[in-house]
Amino acid sequence: MYFILLSIAQFFYFTSAIPSDCLNGIEEAISKFVFAGEVGPPSQTVCQTKEAISKFVFAEPPYQSLCQNNLSLFSMWAAAKVYCTEKEISAGEEWARGSCTGVGFDLRVSYAALLPNLTDEAIAALPVVDFADTLDITHVWNTSVLISEALYDTGKRTVVVLNDSVNKIHKKYGWGVYGFWGGILLIGIINRLVNFLLSMRNSKVSDQQRAIEAQSARRSHSTVFSKTYRWFQANLILPPAIGTHHQRHVFGFTIPTRIVTLIIIAYYIWSIIICSVSYDVFYPNFYYNDYSQGWHYVAGRTGTLSYANLPVMWIFAGRNNIFLWATGWDFSTFNTFHRHIGIVATVQAIVHAVACTVEELADLEYWDDWKEQYWYMGAVESLITMSLILVFSSPFLRQRSYELFLVLHIALALVTLIGLFFHTKIFNGEFEPYLYPIVAIWCFDRLLRLL
Structure with missing residues (x-):
């Protein structure tokens, strides 16, 4: 009887990611970083000139940073290009827009708008960050980052497991x-x-x-x-x-x-x-x-x-x-x-x-x-x-x-x-x-x- 019931129980269990979970996991990882809160045209996130960096005078709240901060958005879309499929990016962007609207912000820049700047060279020039970098919550990043594959996996697994366990x-x-x-x-x-x-x-x-x-x-x-x-x-x-x-x-x-x-x-x-x-x-x-x-x-x-x-x-x-x-x-x-x-x-x-x-x-x-x-x-x-x-x-x-x-x-x-x-x-x-x-x-x- 025990083994029959256990087999039935295991039949019910599965961990299933949905397309939007790719970007959702990336956002979860990006949200652990504090980016300088410069508000300006998206192109400045790519230039990374001293003049642009000098304008970064405050750190934004996490939700505003994820939805509107140029450094955060460039980091998010760069990771999306590296780790997500086109289908996952499309579903994730729709999910991100809804999430931003839900907290009173607009998603400032779309993936398509930033794609011309997401060249292989630009992404390769980004500093790669890992889980250890998320532990210093006092550090303010004056540049966009590329989350490592391990950090991406952690973010996505965190989201998928929580959603599966709850929903x-x-x-x-x-x-x-x-x-x-x-x-x-x-x-x-x-x-x-x-x-x-x-x-x-x-x-x-x-x-x-x-x-x-x-x-x-x-x-x-x-x-x-x-x-x-x-x-x-x-x-x-x-x-x-x-x-x-x-x-x-x-x-x-x-x-x-x-x-x-x-x-x-x-x-x-x-x-x-x-x-x-x-x-x-x-x-x-x-x-x-x-x-x-x-x-x-x-x-x-x-x-x-x-x-x-x-x-x-x-x-x-x-x-x-x-x-x-x-x-x-x-x-x-x-x-x-x-x-x-x-x-x-x-x-x-x-x-x-x-x-x-x-x-x-x-x-x-x-x-x-x-x-x-x-x-x-x-x-x-x-x-x-x-x-x-x-x-x-x-x-x-x-x-x-x-x-x-x-x-x-x-x-x-x-x-x-x-x-x-x-x-x-x-x-x-x-x-x-x-x-x-x-x-x-x-x-x-x-x-x-x-x-």
Whole structure:
């Protein structure tokens, strides 16, 4: 089972660059250099005369430098000519224009406009810079530069890995949550449909025909099927996980059937795998140091997966659930799934909070983060309310005061949901597709209970 799930996990992982990433990576490398802030015609960046250099009197902010500084632009387009294809340059220029417009600047000079000056001789005359040159942030460069191939690779890899981890890989593993539980529900639906069709068929067969078919079946190869089916029923589907009686209580917990237990164990294994694989941690990296980088990716993965688990958890929580009818399973089975998905989501949220804390402590920004709404709302929802839900969902409280448990469960779930909206508000709706289905499921369930 482990190796099957691992193979599926590796199938989801890929690092894919898009055409604009070539120039994006170059810009990321160029942004680490402080260029003198001369504002003049682009041709002066090529001449590099003493008169021109004498006009470089201030260093511009990074965004303005990338969009309008002649030295920076010449460095960018020179590297683009050396390392990018025409298709990548075209896509990158379109991306750069959009980026500059987004921060209130225009891209001052296009690749085509500067191309006549980008001769082999001019590029060869540029000083070649490497990652070590980016470490001196006080140095102001009075000339354009050519980033080395190693520095270009670092810039591009930084951009590609970040974009993949944020926009692709984390979310793909989130779909792995839905794939797992969707597959379980589909099996249950198919099983009920097959049983329904067989019962319909049997109801139309006379007793005499049934006796003849039964005798024929005993002589035929269908005996293998019947033996296999009976074995699964007797050893996997019907028996309890522990002991000989269903709904048996051990330390206050109800023991489910063996097949339900196996599904839960498989989901714990699957959750560990999709939280643990497909991290591309490397140094040098322009965004993160070698210590905080891994923590950042773990925080992103576990946070996304915790969100992804929530709609499924809510689906299994409701009594007015179409899947109860479609699968024919009882509510206790759904409630068992609900509890264990909640445990997984809460543990992932706690790991997310711990990883974020370690990362921010490493960057010396931890105490300043508490001034930010997303931070303290995240701490409330992950470390307090979700954890309290687990504590107050203990069998001890449920069995002694179910009404109190229910009130606390609903109240804390509501606070958690509100906190989650505020926690990821800074991402401009990127995580709301995980949350609005919860609102819809909850409202639908409450409405049906009132009718």
